[in-house]
Amino acid sequence: MRIQLSLSLILLLALCSPLFENAAGNETQVFTISGKVFDSEGNPADSTSIRVDSMASVWSSDGTYSVSGISEGQHTIRAYFMNNGHTVAYRQIYVSQNIELDWHATKNWITLHAVNQSGEDLDNGLTPTFELVETGESASTNNGRAEFGPLPIGSYYTIKANIGGGESEAQYVRMKLQEGSLTETHINDFKLHQNHNSRYGYIVDQLGNPIQNVQVSTDNKSSLTNSDGFYQIENLAVGSVYNMTVQQANVDIIPSFNETITFGEGWLNLTSNVELIFPDNVSFTTQVQAIQQEPLTIEWAGGDFTDRFALYMNGMLVYNHTDPYYTFIPQTAGSYEFTIEAVNLNGSTASSQPLLIMVLPESSSSDLWSTGMSWDYEVTHTPLSMYGTHNITITTLGQEIIADAFERQREVYLTRVYDEHHSEGEKSYKWYDAETLLPVRTYWVDAPSESSYFQEGTLGWNFTSQGSQANPLSGLENQELHFNRTNIIGVPGHPNGYDDTYNSVVVTENVNVTTPAGSFSTTHISITDDTDGVVSWEFWYNTTVRNYVKITDRLPGSHSDSVSYVLTDFEVPTQPQFIIDEYLMSNKDYDVKWGTFQGAVSYELFENNVSVYSGTGTTFARNNQLDGTYAYRLVAKLPSGHSMESEEYVLSLVHVVQPPQFNPIESYTTEGEDVMLSWEAVENAIWYSVTLQNDNGDTQTIYNGSEPNFKIEDIEQGRNRLRVNVGTSEGKISEWSPSVFIMVEETESDSAFGEIQAYLPGVGFGILLVTILLIITNYRRLSDESQ
Structure with a gap:
């Protein structure tokens, strides 16, 4: 009996073993990419973020990193060197095992994949070869894939590939190695088709200058020239004839032509005889x-x-x-x-x-926040900001309705954020949900004198309790939060940010907190990520302050690992508040604006202690103001007959006169014809000055008068550049206006006379020759007669 039972068990195990094997084989195998990160000098890099596809970023602070849980297949991986020039590098990588990959700031890889003519993987017996022409280096291949690097970004490289043919069947690609970006993750990745080749080269004008933004096209393939005038079209079938078009702004700058594709280097440099001039920056x-x-x-x-x-x-x-x-x-x-x-x-x-x-609506007396309310916070970043601790002020400007990251229409408070370290002209705004008082939108723009960088964030806080909408300030227990954020970073090469998390929410009442602004009894809100168990946010809300007195943000969506906000002061206005973004003005026409003061029936505005406005509005326009300092006070009048007076607001005005703008004129004229110039009149102008610069670069003043028009007589042949500026009765002088150009062509009679002049030397020589022959003939005749 025991023998029969044993045989039965053995038979059962034998029958089930394939099922166990299949179950084990169906488990998804995952791999790890790890390595080191270096700065441009070869030293361990400071804080660096490594990210694979949409997985969570891994931060390196000691020069090493490791990303695990990566499935087999093609992936995008990027490194962002936060403290080493804000540089970034995107590349493609095929993962079928654990990989060691070292990164260097300002360097990237060229990645290659050889496929057959149909774009599919090569047969197992076919092994392609790749060579980096500039160094002669060859790359080993794995399933038709290869890579070269890391190599300096910004340099040009040429790849020679042979896919199953002899030396005479080599194909080439050439490229400028780039950083890549969130929208150009494959910028340095090339899929090379068997029996195909590329055409590449530079497009220049007659003087040899590169021409940018030229589109070279054939069939359904095209390439746009970069700032060097370089273009490349890949994977053109060898032996085929392609019709090539070369256009800029949909205008042919080189006549279309046919090109036969052969193996070998793919150089096709082109020169255009057409000069297209585009507008300067605006x-x-x-x-x-x-x-x-x-x-x-x-x-x-x-x-x-x-x-x-x-x-x-x-x-x-x-x-x-x-x-x-x-x-x-x-x-x-x-x-x-x-x-x-x-x-x-x-x-x-x-x-x-x-x-x-941002256009503000009228405020309501029932709003939790009203115009002019402000809160001061001490903000600390980890790692510490280059400025150390930041002191910021958040001031309410008004209300509006916007869409959050979940496309839900939310009523929000618009606020201006002042940071003590902001440069002049640098601005920051935040929109806070009117129910949860959490940010729904953020916007920052650098000072115009510093850069054109900006950042814009859209957030969504979807609180629910048992499937219904909830508010963490309501005190409901067992809440959940779906959080979503997209940060658009308007900095070249900087990756955008994206977060999407599911969280559990714990609300605790009557938690005491002490800050520099005082001691407060608060509602404590703790939000924990369901995936990793990290407490992503903590908020402490106080009803008297009408805001959070302390915030700990461990998912800030910035360069920091965490950011803490601690209240240092707050103000619920007991007096009217001005709303003016600028303290230094350059325009003599401006508006003085103030927020709605609850309960006020009218307002009176004083400028340098003189009443200039009385009424129910919240804006007063000032026009043609002289340079100087202006002190404003606002008095809000209440139904009881009492009044509330604002603090004094001081504004400095230094008016800058804008240059006149030419009215449209004909760009071409004929030599000898008069040209009538006119421009927009400038208020308080006492003189205008017009300069002309000819083809030789010589500049002269051709008009100095008080009228906004002038007739040019005897303008020289060639291209003439005209500019105008203005002086005013206030002693101001503008910059020069944008230029207008007039091309003066020679007249037809001059052209005909030129042709005759060109012909005359030949005619003169012929007459001279005939005269000499006649003299010789006559001399011989006379000699014969004398003999």
């Missing part, structure tokens, strides 16, 4: 700001070669004209993003930085 001079629901003049500065400007509001064209300004009349409260392009016949040039204008 940028907003109006800065990001919050305004009441009243008209605002948006201004910008263009450059040379500009015919007109195209202004877009939230993606829609709202202005298409020559004036460098537009009057924005908001119909509803909200945020409006403006973009601007300079346009001429050849194309357009867009501003690199948008302009954000």
Whole structure:
């Protein structure tokens, strides 16, 4: 019986063993990428973030890193050197085992994958070879894949590949090694098809200067030239004939031609005889700001070669004209993003930085936050910021309704964030949910004198309890939170940020907290990530302060591991508050604005102790102000007959006169014809000065007078550059205006006379020759007669 039982068990195990093997084989195998990170000098790098696909970032602070849990297959991996030049490198990597990969700041890899003519993996018996031409280095292959690097970013490299053929069947690709970005993760990755080749080269003008943004196209493939004029089209079938077009702004700058694809180096350098001049850069001079629901003049500065400007509001064209300004009349409260392009016949040039204008609605007396309320915080970053501790002030400007990261319409408070370390013109705004008082949107823009960098974040805090919407300030237990954030980083090469987490929420009442602003009884909110068990946020809310008195943020979405906010002071306004973003003004026309003061029936505004306005509005326009210092006081009058007076607000004005703008003129004329110039009149102008620069670079003043027009007589042949500036009765002198160019061509009679002049030397020589022959013939005849 025991023998029979044993045999039965053995038989059962034998039958089940394939099932166990299949179950084990179905387990997903994962791998690890690890290594070191170095700065550009070869020393261990400071804080560096390594990220694979959309997995969580791994931070290296000691020069080493390790990312685990990576499945087999093709992946994107990037390194962001936070403290070593803010540089980044994206590359492709195929993972089928544990990999050691060392990173160097300012370096990246070239990655290659050889495939057959159909784009599929090569047969097992076919092994491609790859060579880096500049060094002669060869790369080992694995399943048709190879790589070279790390190599210095910004240099050009040529790859020679042989996929199953002899030396005469080599194909080439050439490229400029780049950092890559979130939208260009494959920028240095090449899939090379068998029996195909590339065409690459430089496109230059007649003087040998590179031409940027030229599109070289054939069939369904195209390439845009970079700043060096370089282009490349890959994977063209050998033996085929392709029709190539070369265009800039949809204009042929080289006639189309046919190109037969052969093996070997793929150089195809091209020279254009057509010169297309695009508009110079355009940028907003109006800065990001919050305004009441009243008209605002948006201004910008263009450059040379500009015919007109195209202004877009939230993606829609709202202005298409020559004036460098537009009057924005908001119909509803909200945020409006403006973009601007300079346009001429050849194309357009867009501003690199948008302009954000926030239109505030009227405040309600029932709002938890009202205009002018402010909170001061001591902010500490870990690792510590280069400035150490930051002291910031968050001031309420008004309310609006915006969409959060989950596309839910949320009522929010718009606030201005002042940081003691901000440069002049640097601005930061945050939008806080009116229920949870948590940020739904963030916006920061650098000072125009520093850079055009910006950052914009969109957040979503979806609190629920037993499937229904909840608010952590309500005290409900057993809450959950789905958090989402996208940070758009307007810094070249800087990766954008993205977070999406599910969390558990614990709310505890009556927790005592002491800060520099005092001791408070608070509602403590603790939010824990369900995936890793980390407490991502802690908030301490106090009803008297109407805000959080302490915040610990361990998922800040910035360069820091954590950020803490500790309340140092707060103010619930007991007096009217001015809302003015600038303390130094350069425009003599400006608005004095103030927030709605609860209970006020009217306001009186004083300028340098003189009453200048009395009424129910919250904005007063000042026009044609002289340079100087202006002190403003506001008195809010209450129904009881009492009044509340604001603190004094001091503004300094130094008016900058904008240069005149030429009215459109003909770009071409004929020698001998008069040219009528005119420009927009400038207020209080007493003189205008016009200069002309000819083809030789010689500059002269051709007009100095008080009228905004002038007729040019006897303008020289060739290209002439004209500019105008203005002087005013206030003693101000503007900068020079954007240039206009007039090409003066020779007249037809001059051209005909030139041809005759060119012909005359030949005619003269012929007459001279005939005369000499006649003299010789006559001399011989006379000699014969004398003999």
